[in-house]
Amino acid sequence: MPYGAVALVLALSFSVLAVNAGFTPLQAVVTSALVFAGSAQFTALTIVAGGGSIPAALSAAALMHSRFLAMGVALAPSLTGGRLRRAVEGQAVVDSSWALANRGDGTFDRGLLFGTTLPQYVAWTTGAVVGAFSGDVLADTERLGLDALFPTFFVAILLAELRQPRARVVAALGAGIAIALVPLAPPGVPVLAAGAAALLGLGAARPGPVDGAGDDAARGDG
Template identity: 75%
Template sequence: MEEADAYRTAFRRGLRLGLPYATVSGVLSLSFGVVAVQAGFTVLQAVVTSALVFAGSAQFAALSVLTAGGGVPAALGAATLMHSRFLAMGIAVAPSIPGGPLRRAVEGQAMVDSSWALANRGDGTFDRGLLLGTTVPQYVAWVIGSIVGALAGDLLGDIERYGLDALFPTFFVGILLAELGRPRGRVAAALGAAIALALVPFTPPGVPVLAAAVAALVGLGADPTPTEAA
């Protein structure tokens, strides 16, 4: 009973913490809906893509390949590469999700960058209620934003003039700042940035980000110091 109460409390707290990120999600998905329809998607295709994929970086990567004349396999490859970071994140969060394989697989779908960071207790475990609760408003906003963008694309026109391209880096910088207080966080961030910058001129998009994840290994052996999620 106490465990269920703790889960509900964490879930409700996650809903509150997820609201600021939901605002960003809504705007980003709105821009995807606009660009997708302008690139030839139907409204239904744009909305279903957002509802099923729910990942801005993967969706925009696939869209850029398709609009450049690439085929579906190439688009799926680009999306998979952009999503590859979730392999490491999933391995980290797996021990904190109870139940059988099907339940764990379903609940694992709620793991997005911000919810993963906020649910991280800093000691190698994750708060399941916080993880799921934080994602709910973001997903709802993501789907609604895609619907609005797909339907109102003609009215909005050139989406780039609104400066929405700045939201992605700002979003991830916000997550990064929350992680810098963890053991060796600043060292890992600096090393990851150095790796990514060094590879950008020579490798395809997505590879620098994937390679930069190696910097996280500097945290191995560090004394865990739990931090309170903001």
């Protein structure tokens, strides 16, 4: 629920900025409902508002979300069914739900993944509607401090992950990569390159049975 509260405010902020940049309220709401991705939406909006082309905005948004390739690979063994079903279930992955559902042993709790994404999506869509149709009241998001929520959101996710020793090493390495590249690479690239630190996770324990399978067998239910 705390992540849902943050999602509501972030989506509200996006809609206000989008309408100010020339989106209609309906366009702002539909964008949030279909994309459901804060970093990609804000990146694309920044490019479009600055006079950039739609292809450039979409390319930048896709680049921002390239991190989901690694997240999807890690999650895949914990999903059930064929490829189509796993692809559909994978749509529930957002940064916070992925981190919260991570058991720390290479497996993920599917129920927790879906259960943490649902309230965030409801809050995200609600925030988008409120922001789109209340832009006149909330026109200055920086004055309200809403611009600080995005980095705070990711810091909160990071703090939850740092309970694991391996995660602390990955976080430190990722930070080092990002800091080293900031003076050299275009904006956004250092953060994406820092994701290479996650390759240390390849040495983690092999995934166990899909959630609940082992417990059911132990109880004699399966």
